[in-house]
Amino acid sequence: MDQHILLFGATKDIIGSSIYSINDSFKTVGELREHLYKQFPSLEKLNSLMIAVNMNYAEDLLELKAGDEIALIPPVSGG
């Protein structure tokens, strides 16, 4: 199953694209996070990295389902 992850701000610069596609499936947000940290160690150097699932901030324990909209949320700086 192809999973597309939306990237913004610093994560877009680190991964080098505005969408990251993985041909793999992860059971939880935490597993996806582990994978990303392994592939892109610079992500761990961010002040924080939240993962949004269906436009809500998600805990690492949240289980992923097919069709979820997933986005990486580096430290926000609006306002």
Added chain:
Amino acid sequence: MDQHILLFGATKDIIGSSIYSINDSFKTVGELREHLYKQFPSLEKLNSLMIAVNMNYAEDLLELKAGDEIALIPPVSGG
């Protein structure tokens, strides 16, 4: 010595004019206040009555001088 006192808001309605002139001189703000309360008892029914001398709120002990600009300040309600 004629003393002119500027009147605003409720004090203008009570005394019936926008200036009150007295042909008398008072040593202090407190003496003037006593006189006014005697002449216009309704002034005592106000929530408060400040007296401004030269555009500053004055204590009853302040001594009055010739040429002072005096004003009665009933409870303010700007804003």
Added chain:
Amino acid sequence: MIKIEENINVEQVIQSVSKSQYGGTTVFIGTVRVHTKGQRVLKLHFECYEPMALREMEKIERQAKEKFDIQEMSIHHVVGEKLPGEKVVVIAVAAFHRKAAFEACEYAIDTLKETVPIWKKEFFENGSVWVAAHP
């Protein structure tokens, strides 16, 4: 800028504190309410001891700048007749840090209502009253 005038232009008050760029601006806008204690307000009349009112408003600006870490403050207040919904007072504060801007703006309107010699008469269907004059 301290001003007593017939009508207040909010955009102008905001501009007056934003000449230099400070990051955060807070604004308070007071308008005539439609009802007071259940009675429908037809109109208001604002009277003012203008030279002293301007001095007291300047004092608020000066003291706010001493108390809070702000850069600019403008206070504009109306006089004359006003209808429900019309602007009565506009205060704008510019600061590098928004917390100070909020505190100073609230301080300014709270103090204005206590110290500035301006009086408001409310007109109802069955009479009129100087606000706060009597218990």
Added chain:
Amino acid sequence: MIKIEENINVEQVIQSVSKSQYGGTTVFIGTVRVHTKGQRVLKLHFECYEPMALREMEKIERQAKEKFDIQEMSIHHVVGEKLPGEKVVVIAVAAFHRKAAFEACEYAIDTLKETVPIWKKEFFENGSVWVAAHP
């Protein structure tokens, strides 16, 4: 009204909370600063995860109305390129009592800066940086 747009019209944001007359309106306006930590800012670029940003801004409005005794709140934020002095965010709150309006306005901007997925890149003479991304 919750909105993400290229340019914010402050007067319009104030109007949007003032349809009914509530007595007090507070406004916060955030603008691009000229300097950050001693460096001259040439421009900013705002990027946004728009559908989620709108949801988070709506959440702020909803929670502010639960927490504080306010009647209306509008939050507008920009996207795209901005120069020093240009408006970034405008929040307006209308309430019967000004204290609640001040508290809700400050709550909204504080929370927006923590939760709304919008990112700001600062451009200096010698490079650019995503604000707050790295220690």
